[in-house]
Amino acid sequence: xxxxxxxxxxxxxxxxxxxxxxxxxxxxxxxxxxxxxxxxxxxxxxxxxxxxxxxxxxxxxxxxxxxxxxxxxxxxxxxxxxxxxxxxxxxxxxxxxxxxxxxxxxxxxxxxxxxxxxxxxxxxxxxxxxxxxxxxxxxxxxxxxxxxxxxxxxxxxxxxxxxxxxxxxxxxxxxxxxxxxxxxxxxxxxxxxxxxxxxxxxxxxxxxxxxxxxxxxxxxxxxxxxxxxxxxxxxxxxxxxxxxxxxxxxxxxxxxxxxxxxxxxxxxxxxxxxxxxxxxxxxxxxxxxxxxxxxxxxxxxxxxxxxxxxxxxxxxxxxxxxxxxxxxxxxxxxxxxxxxxxxxxxxxxxxxxxxxxxxxxxxxxxxxxxxxxxxxxxxxxxxxxxxxxxxxxxxxxxxxxxxxxxxxxxxxxxxxxxxxxxxxxxxxxxxxxxxxxxxxxxxxxxxxxxxxxxxxxxxxxxxxxxxxxxxxxxxxxxxxxxxxxxxxxxxxxxxxxxxxx
Numbered sequence: 001x002x003x004x005x006x007x008x009x010x011x012x013x014x015x016x017x018x019x020x021x022x023x024x025x026x027x028x029x030x031x032x033x034x035x036x037x038x039x040x041x042x043x044x045x046x047x048x049x050x051x052x053x054x055x056x057x058x059x060x061x062x063x064x065x066x067x068x069x070x071x072x073x074x075x076x077x078x079x080x081x082x083x084x085x086x087x088x089x090x091x092x093x094x095x096x097x098x099x100x101x102x103x104x105x106x107x108x109x110x111x112x113x114x115x116x117x118x119x120x121x122x123x124x125x126x127x128x129x130x131x132x133x134x135x136x137x138x139x140x141x142x143x144x145x146x147x148x149x150x151x152x153x154x155x156x157x158x159x160x161x162x163x164x165x166x167x168x169x170x171x172x173x174x175x176x177x178x179x180x181x182x183x184x185x186x187x188x189x190x191x192x193x194x195x196x197x198x199x200x201x202x203x204x205x206x207x208x209x210x211x212x213x214x215x216x217x218x219x220x221x222x223x224x225x226x227x228x229x230x231x232x233x234x235x236x237x238x239x240x241x242x243x244x245x246x247x248x249x250x251x252x253x254x255x256x257x258x259x260x261x262x263x264x265x266x267x268x269x270x271x272x273x274x275x276x277x278x279x280x281x282x283x284x285x286x287x288x289x290x291x292x293x294x295x296x297x298x299x300x301x302x303x304x305x306x307x308x309x310x311x312x313x314x315x316x317x318x319x320x321x322x323x324x325x326x327x328x329x330x331x332x333x334x335x336x337x338x339x340x341x342x343x344x345x346x347x348x349x350x351x352x353x354x355x356x357x358x359x360x361x362x363x364x365x366x367x368x369x370x371x372x373x374x375x376x377x378x379x380x381x382x383x384x385x386x387x388x389x390x391x392x393x394x395x396x397x398x399x400x401x402x403x404x405x406x407x408x409x410x411x412x413x414x415x416x417x418x419x420x421x422x423x424x425x426x427x428x429x430x431x432x433x434x435x436x437x438x439x440x441x442x443x444x445x446x447x448x449x450x451x452x453x454x455x456x457x458x459x460x461x462x463x464x465x466x467x468x469x470x471x472x473x474x475x476x477x478x479x480x481x482x483x484x485x486x487x488x489x490x491x492x493x494x495x496x497x498x499x500x501x
Contacts, residue, residue: 003029003068003083005090005108007098008052009395011059012224012268014114015091023111024089031088032060033078034071039209042385046200046211047358048392051220053196055267058223061192075101083107095396096316115268116308117148117276117301123309135310135414138163141302148273150301151280151294158283159290163298167291168243171430178253181241184260185233187226189218212337212390213355220263220359220392227261227269234259235278235288243292247363249346249431254353258361259296262393265304272300310405310415311397319381321404323412324463326377330386333500337390344451344501345437346427347372358392363430365391370407371421375455376497377462380410418472421459424450439501445485445492451501457483458493 004024006015016024024030034056039049060067072078075098079088085107092113093099102108113120126143127135142162145151151158172179203209221227242257250256264270276297283293333341339352350364360369365387373383384403388394405415424441428434434441439450444457460467460477467473480486 001028003031003088005031005088007093008056009094010091010268011055014271015268029068030063030066031068031082032056033075035075037074042389043210043212045213045358045390046215047213049200050196050215051392054193054222057192116305117272118305127313137306140306144301150276151297164291164294168295169247170244172245172248172250179245179256181257182237184255185230187218187221193218213358219357224269227264235282239279239282239292240288243295246295247430249363251349251433266393266395276301307401308397310401321411322380323410327379328377330378330382331498341500344439346433349433354390366407366420374408374421375459380404380408383408418470421456423453423456444489454489454493457489
């Protein structure tokens, strides 16, 4: 009987079920390898290291005698100790590096991937039919909805529209410090968490590894039971209020009505099908509005699936994409998550949340953190690596298309049709962050010039020849010639590069 190897992001029941594709038998030993080298190679967020190790050790405790849990210096060493050179099986890994490692071992049979709605074969066929016009999320999302019967009324989308984004871009309620949403699920730490924290402390004291960020009480599920509780809490109490304000930002309410399920999905503790099916059931039962449910389904059955498949479809060369030629290094205050060094309130708030929790929702990631890096011309590979290391839900497959492609536009438009960056007016409209800030979103010159407003114009100027030919950016580029203070603005922003705004 061959043992079956579980990577640390393959922790749910789907990864051990046979289900007709020659998966592991119900009695097969399940090998889990805790590799110290993973934490030596990158300076991860401490809360991320804690979550991953806690989740792995919780899964091993659930499996009992069936688990062969090995703490080793590397995966190769650990597999040799666990299996002694005998053949094993494994589900398709989620990173190219892990897939290459598995291929190099020679005695590992790779089974089809789990944890996604769309198979590799299905995506390949879809991409072949659409490559000539360019791969775009909207068309893929409609394909997934049709093929998997999600939010459909016969052959038509529920409610008559595929996309309810227009209903889901409302600014926060004026004068309200929070949305007033019910609190998200919060897990309780246990003896396994105490053991993990003890080990991480010991490794750091020994100088074996180094982390960034803070490891406070664990905020995200570490086992299947907790993940299901988090899903129930979201669907029953938070989903109804999710849609309208999903793009908003509030200083005192960083979680708003977001699901906080990305870590559970990316660890394999939840399956995407059960998440979207429960959300749809809530709408059909009249417990959540369609715009909230469609927005949630779009995130999981649309964007998450799309990103997973683009990671493999674009190939390894995609990693070195740098169409804008950005090469500036990440400054130390950014690398150290030094939110206190930053004056700009939106950027400081986003960095502080990353430092304290390893998480922000998608708008601070894209329109604050990512936008600042793009405007400053930082090396997109370094920015991608930072997001991978510093976010609890960050993995190679997640961050390459999301950061390199969408956020930093380093692929020149293969993922999105325009660079996602803006001036301070967008942040002012979608948040309560600008009011007390020393910088003014409507100022581009002077001591109170907003670094996002000025940075936006400097970015457009730096790439005006490229962006002038993009229908979505041609108008703003033309506006450069109407700025009477452009030369002064460019001198100002050049002096600001690398410093904490």
